[in-house]
Each structure stands twice: as structure tokens, then as C-alpha cells.
Amino acid sequence: MKRKKLERAVFGFAAVVIAAAAWFWSRQVGDVIDLLRMAYG
Amino acid sequence: MQPMLNDLLLSLAHWFDAMPWSTALHESLYLYAWAESTHVLTLMVFLGMLFIIDLRMLGLIFTDVPASTVAKRLDVPMLIGFAVMFATGFILYFAIPVRTTQSLWFRIKVVLLIAAGINALLFRARMKAADGSWDRDPKPPRRLRISAGLSLALWAGVVITGRTIAYDWFDCHKQLPYFLYWAAGCVDEMARFE
Amino acid sequence: MELLPFFEWLEASALGEAAKAYGGVFAVVQMFHLLALALLGGTVILGDLRLLGLVMADVPSETVIRNTQQWFNAALVLIAASGLFMSGAVAIKLYYNEMFWAKMTGLGLGIAFVYGIRRPLLLRFEHATINPWALRLLAVTSLVIWFSVAACGRWIGFS
Numbered sequence: 001m002k003r004k005k006l007e008r009a010v011f012g013f014a015a016v017v018i019a020a021a022a023w024f025w026s027r028q029v030g031d032v033i034d035l036l037r038m039a040y041g
Numbered sequence: 042m043q044p045m046l047n048d049l050l051l052s053l054a055h056w057f058d059a060m061p062w063s064t065a066l067h068e069s070l071y072l073y074a075w076a077e078s079t080h081v082l083t084l085m086v087f088l089g090m091l092f093i094i095d096l097r098m099l100g101l102i103f104t105d106v107p108a109s110t111v112a113k114r115l116d117v118p119m120l121i122g123f124a125v126m127f128a129t130g131f132i133l134y135f136a137i138p139v140r141t142t143q144s145l146w147f148r149i150k151v152v153l154l155i156a157a158g159i160n161a162l163l164f165r166a167r168m169k170a171a172d173g174s175w176d177r178d179p180k181p182p183r184r185l186r187i188s189a190g191l192s193l194a195l196w197a198g199v200v201i202t203g204r205t206i207a208y209d210w211f212d213c214h215k216q217l218p219y220f221l222y223w224a225a226g227c228v229d230e231m232a233r234f235e
Numbered sequence: 236m237e238l239l240p241f242f243e244w245l246e247a248s249a250l251g252e253a254a255k256a257y258g259g260v261f262a263v264v265q266m267f268h269l270l271a272l273a274l275l276g277g278t279v280i281l282g283d284l285r286l287l288g289l290v291m292a293d294v295p296s297e298t299v300i301r302n303t304q305q306w307f308n309a310a311l312v313l314i315a316a317s318g319l320f321m322s323g324a325v326a327i328k329l330y331y332n333e334m335f336w337a338k339m340t341g342l343g344l345g346i347a348f349v350y351g352i353r354r355p356l357l358l359r360f361e362h363a364t365i366n367p368w369a370l371r372l373l374a375v376t377s378l379v380i381w382f383s384v385a386a387c388g389r390w391i392g393f394s
Contacts, residue, residue, distance in 0.1 A: 006355055010372055014376040018375070021380075077389075078386065082386060085280060086277075088270075088277065093281060110294065
């Protein structure tokens with residue numbers, strides 16, 4: 001059924017997007033922390 | 042009246058400027074950028090909800106939902122957005138108080154903000170005074186449509202003048218005609234003309 | 236695929252020249268970009284918060300999704316057109332900007348998500364018949380994507 005297929009697509013897409021966003025933003029925050037450490041010790 | 046107000050606003054700005062926190066914010070690596078980003082991104086919450094309410098009052102969205110329902114349900118997210126924008130906006134002013142006080146754009150923005158606020162209060166009063174007969178109409182009465190259009194224009198103006206504060210086209214240190222010094226409150230530059 | 240020539244061409248094109256030459260025009264286009272951001276973000280946030288049951292709970296979610304979609308389309312066109320104009324002024328700089336590529340990746344994902352999954356599911360089926368967890372994840376994913384696109388866009392200017 002089409003609905004089931006779209007629901008599965010939602011789950012797949014959500015997993016990829018949330019994992020990618022978590023990786024990307026944690027890397028950005030990590031960069032910020034590193035820079036602040038360098039600047040203020 | 043205007044020279045007095047200029048002096049008053051400028052001394053207030055200098056008073057903020059002398060505070061260590063103001064300098065710290067201005068010179069911080071990230072705090073200022075974060076305040077500014079939050080300010081801009083919260084447009085999606087505050088202005089986004091406001092756009093939808095105003096578009097409903099113009100009969101352009103949610104025509105199958107009563108106007109008062111749209112206005113009431115979106116009121117809380119809109120006000121939360123406004124509170125965040127006001128707080129971050131104050132931080133941005135606090136970090137660079139003197140230049141902002143003497144910014145032509147900032148002054149226009151504050152005037153537009155006040156106008157938009159008065160318009161919003163009048164709008165609320167008109168909504169309350171209305172007997173609700175048009176609540177379910179896809180297109181509200183003309184008076185309310187005018188208010189909604191005015192609200193859209195005023196808030197668009199607030200965003201536009203807010204963005205232009207960043208440009209130095211009309212800063213006091215530039216060579217400008219007297220009336221622009223007057224409008225921006227460039228006290229020292231005005232004194233040179235006299 | 237080598238994309239740098241495209242960015243070099245864009246910056247040298249009439250569009251890039253115009254965006255660079257007239258600071259005032261650039262500023263005006265940027266204002267439309269911001270106004271479109273508010274409209275696009277507003278329609279996304281409203282639809283997603285409704286799917287999560289956090290706003291307009293007494294209005295059917297089908298109604299909210301149906302009403303916001305054409306304004307999302309309008310905002311997307313306006314924001315993309317103004318964005319393209321602005322990128323003409325700084326195309327080569329953007330090519331070397333990590334945040335720009337992150338934003339474009341997010342934008343591509345967002346457009347695929349909206350037109351490939353979100354709309355087909357939400358406009359064709361009654362929401363009560365859809366798996367509630369699919370609806371919640373759909374809303375959260377949408378918020379994550381569009382927030383990331385907007386935040387990366389803001390950060391292009393700082394990095």
C-alpha cells in the first residue's frame with residue numbers, strides 16, 4: 001500500500017537526517033569549544 | 042525638544058558603553074554572533090506567526106477556519122517569538138550602544154515598532170468590539186483588512202530597517218547633509234554647522 | 236563533477252556584476268530574503284507544531300497542512316530567487332565556504348522531503364490513518380532540516 005511505503009520512507013529519511021544533523025552540529029559545537037579553549041585557556 | 046532627547050539618548054548610550062559587559066559582548070568571539078543569529082532566526086517564529094494571522098485577516102489563508110481561532114491560537118507562539126527578539130535585540134543594542142543610538146535606520150526602526158505596536162492594539166480593540174458576525178467569513182470586513190495590510194507593511198519595514206543598521210551609509214562620521222545629521226542625532230556634527 | 240567553473244561563471248555573469256555593483260540593490264534583495272525566511276519558517280513551524288499537537292489543536296491537522304502549503308511554495312520561490320541573486324555577488328567565496336555547502340545539502344534534502352514524502356503522505360491520506368510515530372518523526376525531521384538550513388545560512392556570513 002502507498003501509505004505504508006510513505007511511512008517507511010519517513011522513518012528512513014528521519015533516521016538519516018537526524019543522524020546527519022546530530023553529527024554536523026556536534027562537530028560545529030566542538031569547533032567552537034576548541035576555539036574558545038585556545039582563546040581563553 | 043529634539044536636541045534634548047538626542048543628548049539624553051546619547052548619554053544613556055555612553056553610560057551603557059562604559060559598562061564592562063558591553064565591551065565584553067562587543068569583543069566576544071561568539072556571544073554577539075549568537076545573539077544576532079538568534080535574533081534573525083526567531084523571525085521565523087514571531088514574524089512567521091504574525092504573517093499568518095495578518096494573511097488570515099486579508100482573507101488569503103485559513104479561509105475555512107474562523108479568524109478569531111487563528112488569531113487566538115497563534116498569539117502565544119507569536120508573543121514568545123517577540124519576547125526572544127526583544128531580549129536579543131536589547132543585547133545587540135547594549136553591545137554597540139553609541140553607534141546604534143546614532144543610527145538613522147535604528148531610529149526609523151524604533152518609530153516603526155511603536156507604530157506597529159499601536160496598530161496591533163487598535164486591531165485587538167477592533168477584534169474585541171466586533172460582534173463576531175464576520176468571524177467565519179473567508180474575507181473579514183474592510184477595516185480589519187486595512188489594519189492587517191498596515192501591520193504587514195509596518196513589520197516588513199521593521200525588518201528592513203533592522204537589516205540596514207549593519208550598513209554604514211549614513212553613519213555620523215560620513216559627510217552628510219545637515220538634516221541627516223539631525224535625523225540620526227549626530228550631536229557633534231550638528232554643532233560644527235553652527 | 237567540478238563545480239568551481241560554475242561559481243566563477245556566476246560571479247562574472249551579469250547577475251554577479253549587478254549584485255556586486257549596486258550595494259543598495261543587494262541590501263534590498265537581502266531584505267526580501269529575510270521576509271521570505273519568516274514566511275517559510277512560519278509555515279513550516281506551524282504545520283510541524285500542529286502535527287505534534289502543540290498549536291491549533293482544535294483545528295484539524297489536514298486543514299493546517301492544506302492552508303500553509305501554497306504559502307510555503309511562494310516563500311520558497313522568493314527565498315531561492317533572492318538567494319541566487321545574492322550568491323552571484325560572492326560566488327567564488329561561497330564555493331570555499333563549508334557552511335554554504337552544508338546549507339545547500341540541507342536545502343536539497345528539505346525540498347526532496349517536502350515534495351517527495353511530506354506532501355504525498357499528508358495531503359493524500361487522512362492523518363488519523365497514519366502511524367502516529369511517523370507523523371511525529373515527520374514533524375521533528377522537518378523542523379531539524381529547516382532550522383539547519385536557516386542556521387547554516389546565517390552562519391555563512393560569520394565564517
